[in-house]
Every structure is written in C-alpha cells, then in structure tokens.
Amino acid sequence: MAAGGRASGRPAKKKGPSKGTGGQKRRSLEGKGATPPAEMRHWYKDKARAERIAREEQGGARRSAPTKQRRSEDAPEFIGGRNPVLEALQAGVPSNALYVAQRIDNDDRVRDSIKIATERGIALLEATREKLDRLTEGGVHQGIALQIPAYDYAHPSELVELAHDAAEIPLIVALDSVTDPRNLGAIARSATAFGAHGLLIPSRRSAGVTGGAWKTSAGTLASLRVARAANLTAALREYRDAGLFVIGLDGAGETDIGDVQLLSEPAVIVVGSEGKGLSRLVREHCDVLARIPMRAAAESLNAGVAAGVALYEVARHRRL
Template identity: 85%
Template sequence: MAAGGKPGRPAKKKSPTKGTGGQRRRGLEGRGATPPAEMRHWYKDKARAERVAREEQGGGTRRAPARTRRSDDAPEYIGGRNPVLEALQAGVPASALYVAHRVDNDDRVRDSVKIAADRGIALMEVTRDKLDRLTEGAVHQGVALQIPAYDYAHPAELVELARDAAETPLIVALDGVTDPRNLGAIARSATAFGAHGLLVPSRRSAGVTGGAWKTSAGTLATLRVARAANLTAALREYRDEGLFVIGLDGAGDAEIGDVDLLAEPLVVVVGSEGKGLSRLVREQCDVVARIPMRAAAESLNAGVAAGVTLYEVARHRRR
C-alpha cells in the first residue's frame, strides 16, 4: 500500500535516454597529460619558486634586482669549498663564514671552519636557500665567505709601493675589462710575475667582487688594486712620473717580445677581448704591442693576454 492508504503502482524502471552512453564514455576519458611538477598545487617547491619570481620582479615593493641594489660598501661573498678555503688560507679579510645545514663535512669544510674560528670570524649555519641568495645563484657547495667591500688604493700608491721596495715599477691597468673573473685571473698573473698593483676605472669596469676573489685564488689579499675616476688622466700622471705605457692590442705596431721598454718603469694596459683599447687610452700609450699567434685564434682572453705579457716582462727584467 502507498502512503495515505491508497494502493500504489509499482515504480517503473527508467529506460536509457538518448545520449547517456556518450556521457558515460566522456566520464571514462582521461584528463590529458600530467601537468609539470611546478603546476601542481601540492608541489613542495611551488611556493619557493613563486617567492623567487616575486623577488626578481619586485613583488609589489618595486625593489630593484640584487645586482642593481648592491652599493659600493656592500659586502661580497665567495662561494665554493676550494675558493673559500684558499681565501681563508691567504688571509682574506673576512667577516663571516656561512655553512649550510647538514652539509657534507669533508676536509675542506672542517679546515675552513677551524681557520675561521682561529681568526675570530663569525660562523653562521644557514639554509641552502639563504646561501643561494647571498651568492646570487653561484655554485657554493654549502659554504660561503662574507668579505667586506674592497678598500681601493689611490693610483699614486702603486708607484710608491714599488719605490718603497726599491724595485722598478710594474703596474697593470684594465681598459674595458668587465668580467670580474678576468680581473681575478689577471691579479693571479700579476702576483706571479712581480707586478705592484692593478689599476681599474671606476665606471664600466670589473671591480674586486666575490667572483674576482674566487678566481684570484687569494692573491688579491696581497696585491693592491687602485681605482681611477678617469683612466686616461691616471695614465697621463703615470707618464709624468716617468713610467712608460704599453698597450696590448691585436693590431699593435710591434710584437711584445721586441719592445725595448720592458725593463723600464712600466704600465701594461690590457683592453677588452672584443673592443681592445679605447681611442683615448691608445693615445696615452708609448707603444701598442701585439702577442704573436696563429691566424686561427683571432684574439686571446684578457687574463691569458696579461699572463703572456707579464711573463715576457719578467723574462726581460731577469736579464
């Protein structure tokens, strides 16, 4: 009996309607290719990726990128186990050693920590994310060394260093060299072959950054670097002090080994690999020399060219 006491009719089975089979087939179809990991809402690094993207784009605060924000007095960071250990062993003036959580504790890390502790350098244990930010994405292998902003010398101090040592002045000037790694490599060669310092322009030139420290293998701790507001004027003042200026250029007038000024008080000017010496700097050179090479090699890296030239200068001076 149906509710209310009235007899009811048995319910009829609902027959299939047109189109239901298609709906069922669509329900069984797949949802397409699996989305990349960074597009899944449960992806563990999605929040980090979004945060990094916001930081790079300003994140609403309209902050400039890290390299633009860096001021002249901001600290620099050396990343990597070998570079950090070499810098500490060379006595680089460091203010803090950063070590990542649960880093693989090999001999280089242990030695770095010991040297830092002996020198009273602060030891900081941080996340790898923080090390990534401090080193601006460079390879750090879980360790980074913070160094204060470099204290540049005055160009005249480089000549005074040579005269105080009773030696013939040898200075290396950089014209348009913008890669800090080239600066570090040139510093290494300059130290090896007895130069008294490097001279760099204050604009459009590489400076003593973490990358330069890293490539120099610690030699920047003993080699002075001077900065000039105007490189052309600084070279003119060196000439007034009795120094000769030799510029390196692939289209030079003479081969470097044939220049008869190499044993004299000297400034060697290294130009950029692409553009070479600027016109104003070239006008200040007593000689523009080239390094002989086969035609297959159009030019040499600035660091390599400086090393070859400084070796030639050292060879002449030993005579």
C-alpha cells in the first residue's frame, strides 16, 4: 500500500457535491446581467467628476426654485435694487439696516444710499451676494438691499379721521382679492398722486405691504396709510354708515366711471382682481357699479391701471 493509505495504481474517487450546497456551482455558470455603463464602474476615471456635476446641477435647481416658507407677520421685509432702495431712503421709509454686497461696483445711487443711511443712523452691513439672494427671496437686488420693519397697519376708521383732520372730502381705495404686491404698490402711487387718504385691504387672501409693494410704490407708502380689516364687507358697511358712498369698479357696471355723480362726495373706490373682479358680497355692498369704457379688444385692465383711471376721474370731478 502506498503512503497515505491509497492503493497503488488505483485512481482516486472523485468527490461529488456535498449535501446543502444549494446549487452554487450551477449559479456560478449563470450570467451576471447587462454590463453596466462606464460611469457606473468603480474604476471609471471620470466618475467623481460626473457626480460633482450632478450635485451642482441639483443644487442649481434648488437655488432657482427655492421652497417658499410662510413669513411671520412681524418679520422684517427687504427692498432690493439700487433705484428702489434710494427712492425708499429719500422718501423716509422706516428702515433697520442697509445691506451692501462685498466688492460692489459703486455708482451714484449706491453712494447716495450709503450717505442717507449714515445720516439717518441706519446700520450699514456688508453681505455676500448669496445672502442678498436669500434676503430678497431671489429678487433682483443689484448688490444692495434695505431692511424695513413689518408694516404697522391702521384701523379702517383712521382713514376717515385723516380726511376729517385735513378738512377734506374722504377718499379711500379698497382692494378686493388683489393678491399681487406689485398691484398694491402701483395703486398706492396712484392713490398718493390723486389725493386719496388711504388704502383698505382685507386680512386674508390679499397682498400686504411687503418689500415688493414698497418697491413698486416708489416710496409713496411712506406717506399713505394702509388699513386692514378682518372682514372687508363689514368695513364697507361701516363706511356707508359713516356717510361714504361705495363705488365698485366692475366691467358689467351700467355707468361709466366718468359719469358717476357721487365722485364729488365722500367715497370708497373698490378695485377687484383682474381675473375675477369683485366678489359677490362686495358687489352687494356697493352703492354704484361703474365700468371703465374701453375697446372690445381689451377685456380688462390691470388692477393698478384701473385704480389709476378711476382716481383720476375722482380728482377731475372734485376740481370742477
């Protein structure tokens, strides 16, 4: 017998699969699936670069479409842009701080803004452009932004008192479902230009005095009071009880705005949204529904433009 206990000249018996292998040998012969693309292979030389580009693209998408969080009512607002900031400072808009971008290209507007802010004791703060993007919520700021405190709204009755104190015929502009702050700012400009004593807005489903409204108003909101009512129709009833006539602008009105005889009387001009116009309840609380005559090609006017036309007619009637 040979060493190791094996009989000489006899071939060794081949050992078969042991119990419990689960067919590993058979699976080892099966295919591994489709060949992965090059960028998914761990040895791919440009994999890190491709991943970096993908992260940058995702980050850019997030920056271009940020998730808008609900702003607290007492949170400060920001006005961005060189002309709007300078106009706000020149108009004496209450301000907390002036943010200026690092290494900004100075011009007369920037220098004048810094000078006025310094004279008024407004804090001057240097900020990165990324921070200015966040503060202005992606708006155009041109490297400069003005922080203003939350607006202190008046009570609706205060607007009538302002007119009486000035010994003038009351003129108030009420906004019904106007949700764009730019429209509110544009209406504020027209209201100031034609002698209105204030704006009335509802607390809900309405634009407020935000940075966008300040920007569009070109500083006129600093001299025009804005009142806010929990219930717009209730406020209109109180105005009627106080002797004011409520005139609603409506495309279906039966009288042209220029022919309304009540424009020389104490009045509230109610402006609705461009799309839906006046709500049913507001229409029911109007003394007169007036239309602005226009060609058929234009179905409606922007709320800011409509308010400007109506206020011009009021001013024209009161000069007669």
